[in-house]
Amino acid sequence: DVKVTQSSRYLVKRTGEKVFLECVQDMDHENMFWYRQDPGLGLRLIYFSYDVKMKEKGDIPEGYSVSREKKERFSLILESASTNQTSMYLCASSPQGALDDEQYFGPGTRLTVT
Amino acid sequence: AQTVTQSQPEMSVQEAETVTLSCTYDTSESDYYLFWYKQPPSRQMILVIRQEAYKQQNATENRFSVNFQKAAKSFSLKISDSQLGDAAMYFCAYRSPPGVEKLTFGTGTRLTIIP
Numbered sequence: 001d002v003k004v005t006q007s008s009r010y011l012v013k014r015t016g017e018k019v020f021l022e023c024v025q026d027m028d029h030e031n032m033f034w035y036r037q038d039p040g041l042g043l044r045l046i047y048f049s050y051d052v053k054m055k056e057k058g059d060i061p062e063g064y065s066v067s068r069e070k071k072e073r074f075s076l077i078l079e080s081a082s083t084n085q086t087s088m089y090l091c092a093s094s095p096q097g098a099l100d101d102e103q104y105f106g107p108g109t110r111l112t113v114t
Numbered sequence: 115a116q117t118v119t120q121s122q123p124e125m126s127v128q129e130a131e132t133v134t135l136s137c138t139y140d141t142s143e144s145d146y147y148l149f150w151y152k153q154p155p156s157r158q159m160i161l162v163i164r165q166e167a168y169k170q171q172n173a174t175e176n177r178f179s180v181n182f183q184k185a186a187k188s189f190s191l192k193i194s195d196s197q198l199g200d201a202a203m204y205f206c207a208y209r210s211p212p213g214v215e216k217l218t219f220g221t222g223t224r225l226t227i228i229p
Contacts, residue, residue, distance in 0.1 A: 035219075040123070040221055041221060042205060042221040042222050043217075044219075045217070045218075058216065090159065092159075102149065106158065
């Protein structure tokens, strides 16, 4: 079974703090993704990565950065957290080249910025 | 850019009945993939069913089936014999042609099962 884990289920941070969200997958997938999920807006792609040290901007990258130093780990960084970044963050992974293959999701991190 | 629209924010169905969730999308591509994902309360998102645009036959997975109308750019999900465990948020998603593997999601439909 594919397993995608995220470092925290719930996180509370203060405005201006630097926040790290970690995601680890155990299936040797090349692709990894970070989404944020907001009511009425669905899932929106923040960043994705095709390989180690590779990253691509998604639809809403502003205020975020990412790091992928190892294949299994993809980190989302909020350089200076703001209240409008309060959201559910979902990580996902998928194998490269299998176009009909699904993305496998982690349980999500609910981040509150106060 | 591709867009995915789910016009039903909430739906409800009696247990054992059938319900259809709607999804439309906009694309200029001829080959692509469509997915329905399910997110149960406080649980991980999982794939329900997938459809390749070139396949005319509608996909089926047990009680879940799709009605894929390529010309109308419509991709609805039918759940037969609804069960309490089907209660969840359902997201329709579109994947671009080869070389671009990211998904574009709709805004979701919250499905409630009435016992």
